[in-house]
Amino acid sequence: MTELHLAVALDGAGWHPAAWREPDARPAELFTAGYWVDLVREAEAGTLDFVTIEDALGVQSSRSDGPDDRVDQVRGRLDAVLVAARVAPLTRHIGLVPTATVTHTEPFHVAKAIATLDYASNGRAGWRVQVSARGHEATHFGRREIPDQLGPDLVADLFDEATDYVEVVRRLWDSWEDDAEIRDQATGRFVDRNKLHYIDFEGRWFRVRGPSIVPRPPQGQPPVTALAHAEVPYRFAESSADLVYVTPSDVDDAAAIARRFAPPSLVFADLVVFLDRTAAQASARKQWLDAWDGATYTSDAAIFTGTPAQLADLMLRWRAAGLDGFRLRPGAIPHDLTAITRGLVPELRSRGAFRHAYEADTLRGLLGLHRPANRYATVEGTR
Amino acid sequence: MSKQIHLAAHFPGVNNTTVWSDPRSGSQIEFASFERLARTAERAKFDFFFLAEGLRLREQNGLIYDLDVVGRPDTFTVLAALAAVTDRLGLTGTINSTFNEPYEVARQFASLDQLSGGRAGWNVVTSWDAFTGENFRRGGFLRQDDRYTRAERFLRTAWELFDSWRDGDVVADRASGTFLSRPDAGAFAHRDAHFDIAGRFNVPRGPQGRPVILQAGDSDKGREFAAATADAIFSRHGTLEAGQAFYADVKGRLARYGRTREELLVLPAATFVLGDTDADAQERARVVRRQQVSGQTAIRHLEQLWNRDLSAYDPDGPLPEVDPVVGENTIAKGRASTRMFGDPLRTARQWRELAAANKLTIRELVIEVTARQTFIGSAATVAESINDLVQRDASDGFILVPHLVPDGLDEFADTVVPLLQQRGVFRAEYQGTTLREHLGLAHPDRRPAA
Numbered sequence: 001m002t003e004l005h006l007a008v009a010l011d012g013a014g015w016h017p018a019a020w021r022e023p024d025a026r027p028a029e030l031f032t033a034g035y036w037v038d039l040v041r042e043a044e045a046g047t048l049d050f051v052t053i054e055d056a057l058g059v060q061s062s063r064s065d066g067p068d069d070r071v072d073q074v075r076g077r078l079d080a081v082l083v084a085a086r087v088a089p090l091t092r093h094i095g096l097v098p099t100a101t102v103t104h105t106e107p108f109h110v111a112k113a114i115a116t117l118d119y120a121s122n123g124r125a126g127w128r129v130q131v132s133a134r135g136h137e138a139t140h141f142g143r144r145e146i147p148d149q150l151g152p153d154l155v156a157d158l159f160d161e162a163t164d165y166v167e168v169v170r171r172l173w174d175s176w177e178d179d180a181e182i183r184d185q186a187t188g189r190f191v192d193r194n195k196l197h198y199i200d201f202e203g204r205w206f207r208v209r210g211p212s213i214v215p216r217p218p219q220g221q222p223p224v225t226a227l228a229h230a231e232v233p234y235r236f237a238e239s240s241a242d243l244v245y246v247t248p249s250d251v252d253d254a255a256a257i258a259r260r261f262a263p264p265s266l267v268f269a270d271l272v273v274f275l276d277r278t279a280a281q282a283s284a285r286k287q288w289l290d291a292w293d294g295a296t297y298t299s300d301a302a303i304f305t306g307t308p309a310q311l312a313d314l315m316l317r318w319r320a321a322g323l324d325g326f327r328l329r330p331g332a333i334p335h336d337l338t339a340i341t342r343g344l345v346p347e348l349r350s351r352g353a354f355r356h357a358y359e360a361d362t363l364r365g366l367l368g369l370h371r372p373a374n375r376y377a378t379v380e381g382t383r
Numbered sequence: 384m385s386k387q388i389h390l391a392a393h394f395p396g397v398n399n400t401t402v403w404s405d406p407r408s409g410s411q412i413e414f415a416s417f418e419r420l421a422r423t424a425e426r427a428k429f430d431f432f433f434l435a436e437g438l439r440l441r442e443q444n445g446l447i448y449d450l451d452v453v454g455r456p457d458t459f460t461v462l463a464a465l466a467a468v469t470d471r472l473g474l475t476g477t478i479n480s481t482f483n484e485p486y487e488v489a490r491q492f493a494s495l496d497q498l499s500g501g502r503a504g505w506n507v508v509t510s511w512d513a514f515t516g517e518n519f520r521r522g523g524f525l526r527q528d529d530r531y532t533r534a535e536r537f538l539r540t541a542w543e544l545f546d547s548w549r550d551g552d553v554v555a556d557r558a559s560g561t562f563l564s565r566p567d568a569g570a571f572a573h574r575d576a577h578f579d580i581a582g583r584f585n586v587p588r589g590p591q592g593r594p595v596i597l598q599a600g601d602s603d604k605g606r607e608f609a610a611a612t613a614d615a616i617f618s619r620h621g622t623l624e625a626g627q628a629f630y631a632d633v634k635g636r637l638a639r640y641g642r643t644r645e646e647l648l649v650l651p652a653a654t655f656v657l658g659d660t661d662a663d664a665q666e667r668a669r670v671v672r673r674q675q676v677s678g679q680t681a682i683r684h685l686e687q688l689w690n691r692d693l694s695a696y697d698p699d700g701p702l703p704e705v706d707p708v709v710g711e712n713t714i715a716k717g718r719a720s721t722r723m724f725g726d727p728l729r730t731a732r733q734w735r736e737l738a739a740a741n742k743l744t745i746r747e748l749v750i751e752v753t754a755r756q757t758f759i760g761s762a763a764t765v766a767e768s769i770n771d772l773v774q775r776d777a778s779d780g781f782i783l784v785p786h787l788v789p790d791g792l793d794e795f796a797d798t799v800v801p802l803l804q805q806r807g808v809f810r811a812e813y814q815g816t817t818l819r820e821h822l823g824l825a826h827p828d829r830r831p832a833a
Contacts (some may be wrong), residue, residue, distance in 0.1 A: 005469070018553065027555035027562065031587050033466065033498045048575055057486065059569060059583040067583045069566035076553065076569070076587045079494035085463035086498045089414070105487060108518045109406050109457070116460035120414040128672060140486040143521075144578040165461055181454070183403060191454070193447040194441065209517035211447075215412055217456045292560065 003218030003313065005325025005367060007097070008043050008340060010036075010333070011054035015272050015299065017062070017073040017290035019332035027335075033086050037362075038254055039337060040087045042328040043094055046341030047355050049366045050095025052225070052327065055080035058100050058137040062295075065148040073293070081113050087199060088121035095226060095363035097126035102165040103158060104132060104141040111172035111212055118217035123362035126223040129166060129241065131158045131233075140269060159236040164203040168226055168241040171199035174374045175211035198377040200239055207224050208339065219364045220371045229268065234260065245270045245327050251317050263269050266324040266367060269299035271311075274331040275339035279306040282345040286331065301329060308343030316353060387821060388773050388809045389648060389780030390800075391475070392424035393433045396489075397441070399684075399754070400654060402674045402786045411452050414481075419789035421465045421627075424472055427796035428830075430812050430821045431473025431504055432465060433782055434458050438482060439515040441717040444692055448715075458492050466499035473596060473818030475504030480537040481511060481530065485578060488537075488543035489586075496589025502815035506617060509534035514752040531604045536577045538596065538612055539802045542827075550828070555730050558676035565642045592620050592827040594752055595818050596779045603698040608655045610636035613647060614824050617782060621651035621757045626777030630830060648822060653757035657794050661760045671786055672754045679750040687715040698746040702738050707731050717783055728739040757781075762798035769799070770808050 010313060011032055013020035020027035036053075043051050059075050061068045080098035092372055096117065100110050110127070118125035132138070133155065138146040146154070180195035201209035225243040228234045231343040237244035243266040247252035262265050276282035282305040290296050297303070304311055315326055328344075330336035348354035360366045394417060395401035402408060410416045420434045436458045441448040458476035465474055472496065478488055496503040509530040514786050516522020528826035546610045552568040554561050572581035598609040601616040609616045611632055620629040626649075656671055658664025676684070678698030688695045690708040709728035738748045758765045785791025814823060 021557045021560060023557075025557075027557070028553070031497045031553070033500070056585070057490075059585045071563040071566050072560045073562060075563050075587055076548070078497055078586060079459075082459060082463040082491060082494045082498055085460045085466050088464050089418070089467040104484065106740065107521055109483070112457040115459050119412060119456060119463040119582075120460060122414075128462050136582055140580055140582045142578060142743075174456070185404055188679050189449045190406075190452055190533075191447070192447050195448045196447055196453075206520040207517070208519075209386075209439075211440060212731035213440060214456055236552060372789050 003269065003352075004319050004323075004348070006233075006348070006354060007048060007050045008327065008337060009052045009054065009325040009327050009329045011037055012074045012077065013059075014332035014336060015329040016274075016286070016289045016293070016297050018270060018289045018329045020074050021292050022289075022335060024331065024333045024334055027074070031076065036083050037087055037090050037100070038255075039056065039333065040091055040094060040096070040317055042334070042337055042341055044091050046345040047358055048094060048341070049118060049325065049346075050097050050124075050363055051128060052081040052097045052302065053099060053103070055081050055099040055130070057140055058134060068306065071305070077360045080119060084125070085117055085120055088117065088124070091124075093124070093358040093361075095124050095126055095223075095366060096121055097128050097223070097363075099128040099130050101130045101132050102162045104138070104143065107168040108207065108208060108212070108254060110347045111215045112167040114169070114222050115173060115214040115217040116213065118219055118222050119214075122177050123218035123364070125217065125219070126243075126363050127169075129224060129226045131162050133158055157228075159232050161205045163236055163240050164201070164205055168201045168206070168208045170221060171201060171375070172208070172210055172212040173217060174376050175199050175295060176216045177374050178216055178220070181215060182274070183254045183289070204226045219362050220374065222376055223363055223367060223369065228369065237261075238265065239374070241250065242266065243268060243367070245275070248318070249302055252319050254323055255321035266369075267314070268320070268325045269318055269323050270327050270329060271302045272299045272301050272303040272331055273311060273331045273334050273340070274303070274338055275308055275311060275343060277307065279310060282306050289332065299329075307337055308339060308347045311344055312347040315348070316351065319353075384536065384808070385808050386773050386779070387823075388803060389430045389650060390427070390809065391431045391473075391650065391780070391782040392420055392792055393435070393652065393782050393784040394559050395452075395785055395791065396435045397437060398453050399453060399675045399680050400784055400786055401452050401788065402671065403452050404674060405787060406789070408787055411455055411788055412456060416789040417456075417465060418790060419469050419702070420785075421469050421556065423474055423792045424471045425801045427792070428813060430780070431475045431502075432469075432671055432817055433506070434461055434476040434602065435506075435528070435792045436477040436508075437717070438479060439518055441715070443686065443715050444694075448683070450677070450683060456564045457472055459495060462503070463495055463498055463610050466495070470815040471816060471821075472502065473504055473594065473595065473821055474499055474502050475506060475818070477506040477508050478533040480507055482507050482522060485537055485540040485544060485791050486584070487760060489541040489584065490620065491543060492541070492594045493511050493586035493589050496591050496594055497586070501590030502821070503589065503591065503699070504597055504818050505540055506597040506599060507534055507613075508599060510719075512717070520740045531600070531608050533577050534573050534610055535612065537676050540573050540575075540578050540580070542593055543571050543573050543676055543758060544584045545588065545593045546827075547584045547608075550592075555589050565677050567787035585674040591817050591819050596826065597823065606633050607636060609633060610642070611640050612648065614822065617647040617652050618651045619650055621653045621772075621778070621781070623772060623775065623777050626651060627775065628774060629774050630778060645823065646825075648779040650780050650782050651778050652756075652784055654786065655765060655795060656756050657760070657762055657765060657798060659761065659765050664760045666765075668756050668759045672750045675747060675786065678746050681746040684753060685745060687712070688717065688730060690714050690727065696745060699744045702735050702748060704741070706803070762802055766799050766806070770803065770806060773808070
């Protein structure tokens, strides 16, 4: 059988809001480089395809309509692109996929940031596109209003904007042909400007002229990824992303969702995982975390409690339904991260379902994606 | 006691100072080049590494300018990656206040400060040109008069965001289940003519409180802005007389903002060529100047002042008889230096007189008026010059711009720095861990707000 792909989604002390209170958690170090380096190295030791790093343009909250007053949960985070850049020189193989929001930001800046991350990591950068539909994040920018209750028109607009945004970023990545830098001593030219391209994008939200200031990144197009739960974001992911994270509730749901995405788009299922030596232990641990938090933890993704072997069973069943891989959200870090790298990974390997060593140098290579041709490159002689 | 010298390493940029045609010249984009220069700077105990920014490829005569280095990486991303391969070196870069929003920039700098253990510095620049603005959502809307107002409001807004978290807000006490010391950490509300924002900032305060602020403004408004807000000025006055005048001027402006002379450092940009002897260095400098100014580069440079197409002229012939076109520069786009010529007719007249008096061709003239290095000499001579300029209050140190990537700083690090250390005017070891400590600047909480 072909192997599955495996990523972990890193966020603070883990996805359970009380995870920071676990005895082995490092809550005082969440805003230090050393913490993130350790987590990504752990994931790399498990030969995972990539890590994603969560981000947002506002503080975490237990409410959907704005910040809360809670002081018993993690609040605050570091910029995900910069965390990925800080980790890049200290890792060798694993893909680094930070979240960057498209709603209030500049496509020109994000394009050059991800391209530069691709240079700093020698071809291991990706991007998780995130739409901000939160009114309290809009007030941090003061340029537009987003109501707390989103109508369908606004949702469609936000994803249309995201579609345009990704198009601009992709064009900027291609705005330099691979061999644009010539350093020609005879003519004194550093670049062949015929291989630099204006992108001249004009849409409803922005116009961008180009070219990028950064040469085409090592992967050409770093993989673009997006989380999607519903029809509008599914359509966005289909048109704009190389890889989509979906949140099926069971194997039938996984099959139904996977069917709507045509190759070469990759489909990963998100799962929140609590892993222990016995299923009872895992379940008990989640319960005591819930008790600490004063609420039963729920998620947009399915929540798994059990042993690594049971998780491997589930993943292989879901995979057979048409998924390419999984993005696991560790309930608590480091516990559930190391249970993935040291428990689940050997389990998958023993079933012939996961790599024993890295076999590619780039994230596209790990994901089995070809390095794409440049949309602006002309065949020699036809210019 | 002698003043202590501050030194910084500027990654060679996208103008003709950078010699890409030399066989030793390496990549301007691969991370290894940035790592190499930063490691050299840290080995030499420099205060900081500096990375400039440009947001639109330059054009001349309507075409992308192809004679100099083209292309550079994203400032924040490179600085964050350099934090992984250095330990003490300050990490500073240019970020434009026109094509960004305060919330985003503040969280990037606060994150960089956290990820580097307190080594972040921000060169705040402002631009208004619609040319660069064509790459941005909200580009090109700023009137020239508004640019310092906007930059000043931007910076003060960012400060409010940095200050919205206090040291100690994150307690992370497991036993009591208290992560934050107060529920409103990060709360802010700011309204002025440029920014109307409110909510919660989401990055806890970094080790330096706020990043070190650099500015490069040279106009009266720019100097006033720096005196009010900056920790260091990236100046262009590296000679004794001009340096002393600039130094006295900006230090003299500090009192009216309640600041002492030590709270703003003056750091001119400086180029250098070393040699075994002074004569050897002079010869090497001559070679470098010719590498920096090819015949084509000389014509293009002349066009920037003349503001017209001069491609028909011979670089090895005399200067044009025609006068510059006065008014908006339509020939060279995306180049701040076109604003520095002052009166183009007068400058052109001076250049013609200089060329006539010394029988200079176009290329020779451009070499004469543009490319001369700040320091040329043996290591002993250069060390002496640097120290002399600092002790005589022409500067507090220098931001050194090598002409070669990535090892253009090696010789300076190996030969000049030890001489400065022997004189006791430059640190032999880092005394602190943060950039503020290297520069002798107080934490903002222990300094009255301007």
